[in-house]
Amino acid sequence: MPKILVVDDAAFMRLRVAKLLTENGYEVLEAGDGQEGVDQYKKNKPDLVLMDITMPVMDGITAVQEIKKHDPNAVVVMCSALGQQTMVMNSVKAGAKDFIVKPYQPEKILDTIKRFIG
């Protein structure tokens, strides 16, 4: 079962995404901030990361950089709010493979994931 790490500081968002992903046959790992996300990545090596951008302790862009340092092949998909275009661009420059704009549409999330991991 492919493993997906969901990094978001809002527990509610994690819950929603986790539910969607589990229903569709993915194993879900969760992290509440960037630092925790990086730690989780190192420990569990998920197949894909859904990464929020604005988070306490360590923001999403920094987390992407950290993860990329650890594993250049990591697949990180940014989850951003509207109007965070510059940050998304910076994340992509930092190595994020794709991005999804909130509010989440379930199909978008699944489509994106499928593009990277079957």
Place this chain on the structure above:
Amino acid sequence: MDLSQYLGMFLEESREHLQRLNEGLLGLESNPEDSRLINEIFRSAHTLKGMSATMGFNQIAELTHQMENVLQKIRNGEVKVGGGLIDALFRCLDSLETMVETVANGESLEMDLAPLLAGLQDGSGQGSGTSPEGETTPVHNNSKEATPGEPTEIPGVELNEFEKNLVCEAQEHGYHPYHLVITIKPTCIMKSVRAFMVVRRLEELGDIIKTVPSVTDIEDERFEQSFELVLLSAAGEAEIAKAVNGVAELEETKVTLLKCLKGVQTAPTPAEGKVTAPVQGQPCENGPTPGSSPATAKKDPGLPRTQGFKTKAVATIRVDIDRLDKLINLVGELVINKTRLAQIGKTSDNPGLSETVEQMDRVFVDLQNLVMKVRMVPIEQVFNRFPRMVRDLAKDLGKEIELEIEGQETELDRTVIDEIGDPLVHLLRNSVDHGVESPDERERAAKPTTAVVRLTARHEGNNVIIEVSDDGKGIDPQRIKAKALEKGIISPAEAETMDDHTAVNLIFRAGFSTAEQVSDVSGRGVGLDAVRSKIEALSGECRIFTKPGSGTTFRIQLPLTLAIIQALLVKVGAESYAIPLSFIDETTSILPRDIKEVQGQDSMLLRGHILPLLRLDTAVGLPPRTWSPEEELLVVVVRRAGKTLGLLVDELVGQQEVVIKTLGELVGGLPGIGGATILGDGTVSLILDVSTLV
């Protein structure tokens, strides 16, 4: 290979190229469309890059490489030459100069190149995007350059010569040129990020040589639904399409393999154009390429690119100045011995000897003249850097100034050349800062807004005259007086009686600076007194001519050479001294009873003027000789900086050419003594340093 032996050559050539770059940029600033100039600048930058890379000076190589990239864009017409860009390039030049001089001093210096590179980027109108090779802005082909019948393969995207070269080059090496049109879904949010992701992915497969719109515009979302790009890649069409389609929210991707552009007659880039004509069957001479294009790796630094400069080098050779100094010393020794031989010839009655000596004498004169000539360098070397300096200064101060240079071919002794730079810098700064008025002021004074600062050099007899003149506001003697009073340089009583000429000359006094505010231009704590003392140290003289309202001229008079001078030999007691002829006004005589004391100073009246007197015997520490009342005392009148002094000596021996020898460290620095020379009879004579006596 030990590269250190080439260091001297590297430095010399680097300086030459830096100078060329400086001149070229100056020219380019006033003449931005001059393609010949651009090519010249480009070549110099390119050569400099090659040289420094070979020598392992990576920072110099890196900086020149980036400059080259920008120049390349100028050359291709992608970037317009503007003030910002020129300034940025000038700043790079300054840093290069610093780096080269650091190398010359045998130090190692790491400079932070980032601000310079950023300046170049800004100047060339580019953001700090991550893919410089993709940032080319669309340009229209210069139709003159395009060869008739050339296939225009790409609808919508026009490639310039350089890009065509790249395409050709890539084809030579098994890369395929692709044209891509990518359309993003209208529903897409953040389409610029999508587009950027496409660019990213394609960069992994090859090199993007062009995007329409530019990458910066794409990043800033200045495009509609679609954008185009040209990619050079070894990958197949399908692979590329797949890579692009990995990005979400794309409506359509069109990938077209471009038809072979081979056979397109490309204009060889001037860097190589002079050296190697395009070889048949290999139509694409690879020009210097920017960024990470596939052609970069194939550049061969060993290619003889510098032929244009080398042709000049054949006619001359570089000689270490130390060797020349040794040569001139040896010739000096010979001259001394020749003089001795001539004296022996006079006293002996061997006619053969005196005849031979006479013959030798003629050869010696030629030899001496030749050696002196070898040491002569055109003052151009010094003048060269001034146009740039004046330009920068004028720009900083918001003044409009034209620098006219005349007589830069005038030759001067190398030692003088080395020393004269600083005083001239100071005088020019002074003219630009204090002399020339602002354009407004000039307009009010009914003068043309552009001021003219002239720098001229010419020979006058055995001297060289260098003048720095401006058509500025001139020097107001009253203001100078007031300032000198304020600074306590003169007393109120002196100010009362002081004539204008003397007042103006107050600016040469130590501690005098009229700048109301200390500007970083001329108010550097070093006044004109430093200029005067430097010039006097070179046995020269500095005079000032000014006319309020219409300008000021500083005139520097320097001896042609410092190694061999004409001197008057005098005797005091048993010792002989040499007084440089250039300081001597005249000789006269006086009876002891005519010596008057004026303000505690022995003086005499010479044609109605008071002439202070100095007994040379006491001045050099000899016991004073008692004069008989009817004895005519000999007076040598010397002048320095407009002041005169009468030296009382016992005997005038005669005028003679003397070779100046320094006294060396052990006895050097004697006040009043500037050096020594060996006379024909083998005795040593000290040379008086008139400037410290007056």
